[in-house]
Amino acid sequence: ILAIWHQLTKTEIPELTRVSVMMRERSRVEDTMYAMQKAGAGSLQVISDFDMTLTKFAHKGKRVPTTHNILNNRLLIDDDSTVKMKKLFNTYYPIEIDASLSPEEKLPYMVEWWTKVHDLLIQQRIRKDELARAVRDSNAVLREGCSAFFDCLAEQRVPLLIFSAGVGDILEEVIRQNHVFHPNVHIISNYMDFDHIGVLQAFKGQLIHSYNKRAGALSQGAALRELHGQPNVLLLGDSLGDLSMADGVSTAQNILTVGFLNDQVEERKESFLNSFDIVLLRDETMDVPNAILRFIV
Numbered sequence: 001i002l003a004i005w006h007q008l009t010k011t012e013i014p015e016l017t018r019v020s021v022m023m024r025e026r027s028r029v030e031d032t033m034y035a036m037q038k039a040g041a042g043s044l045q046v047i048s049d050f051d052m053t054l055t056k057f058a059h060k061g062k063r064v065p066t067t068h069n070i071l072n073n074r075l076l077i078d079d080d081s082t083v084k085m086k087k088l089f090n091t092y093y094p095i096e097i098d099a100s101l102s103p104e105e106k107l108p109y110m111v112e113w114w115t116k117v118h119d120l121l122i123q124q125r126i127r128k129d130e131l132a133r134a135v136r137d138s139n140a141v142l143r144e145g146c147s148a149f150f151d152c153l154a155e156q157r158v159p160l161l162i163f164s165a166g167v168g169d170i171l172e173e174v175i176r177q178n179h180v181f182h183p184n185v186h187i188i189s190n191y192m193d194f195d196h197i198g199v200l201q202a203f204k205g206q207l208i209h210s211y212n213k214r215a216g217a218l219s220q221g222a223a224l225r226e227l228h229g230q231p232n233v234l235l236l237g238d239s240l241g242d243l244s245m246a247d248g249v250s251t252a253q254n255i256l257t258v259g260f261l262n263d264q265v266e267e268r269k270e271s272f273l274n275s276f277d278i279v280l281l282r283d284e285t286m287d288v289p290n291a292i293l294r295f296i297v
């Protein structure tokens with residue numbers, strides 16, 4: 001099997017031989033990919049996280065803003081609030097990625113972070129008609145090769161579910177401005193609720209944060225009929241919390257998970273390797289997901 005694998009990777013998927021690619025169990029990856037290839041595009045769906053998975057972690061030496069951080073713009077909120085949001089990020093983000101804490105231990109802090117930021121945004125009376133400009137002003141950038149990834153899925157009619165604990169309105173605007181908001185794209189996220197004059201008054205539905213995606217997957221994901229006929233799942237994420245995004249797919253036959261390990265790489269390597277089938281170390285491109293897709297469809 002090993003010999004066949006080496007042939008497969010060298011000839012068909014050379015991307016998987018890169019030093020930035022790690023796998024705990026190559027044979028499982030291989031078996032899953034062959035099964036998915038046999039079933040073809042008609043059986044495939046992709047479930048992906050958004051921030052730091054479809055977008056880059058850093059670009060030209062600077063951190064790329066998350067959808068929440070795109071809102072941290074003086075166009076939308078006052079100076080005092082921009083400082084507050086930055087402080088909240090510096091307090092809670094290290095907790096989110098702390099390798100020494102379990103998801104259960106992180107959970108209350110995540111709820112606190114999201115709640116504080118959403119309350120602040122509501123207080124600031126953000127206007128719907130300013131969002132597109134805030135996105136245009138921002139340094140939001142999709143991973144290299146991301147457009148090709150979106151385009152290929154659309155061409156092959158493979159449903160893409162973007163499952164994000166970020167802000168849905170901003171996420172939509174980012175993919176719209178990148179010309180990749182194709183009809184096969186479905187989104188589960190935190191959406192803003194505007195009043196009749198277009199001022200933010202609340203967030204809709206149950207809060208989604210990085211460690212409660214399972215609940216969202218079971219309620220909203222299971223409701224997406226387009227995803228039911230597709231038993232094979234390619235899942236992309238950058239957090240262990242993203243692994244539960246496919247929990248709503250009750251008919252899943254093969255699941256291949258790819259984890260982008262962007263930050264705290266040494267500290268989190270072991271847990272990522274134990275949880276994701278393929279781990280990508282500090283890889284700012286979509287080369288590997290694109291190569292997997294080319295192999296399957």
Ligand code: C5P
Pocket residue numbers: 049050051052053066067068069089093096113114117163164165166210239
């Ligand atoms: O799309 P994804 O689920 O990755 O979006 C959530 C990410 O947004 C979290 O991983 C977190 O780091 C970030 N976040 C943020 N500001 C907040 C809340 C979350 O930047 N107030």
Ligand code: MG
Pocket residue numbers: 049050051052053237238239
């Ligand atoms: Mg993410």
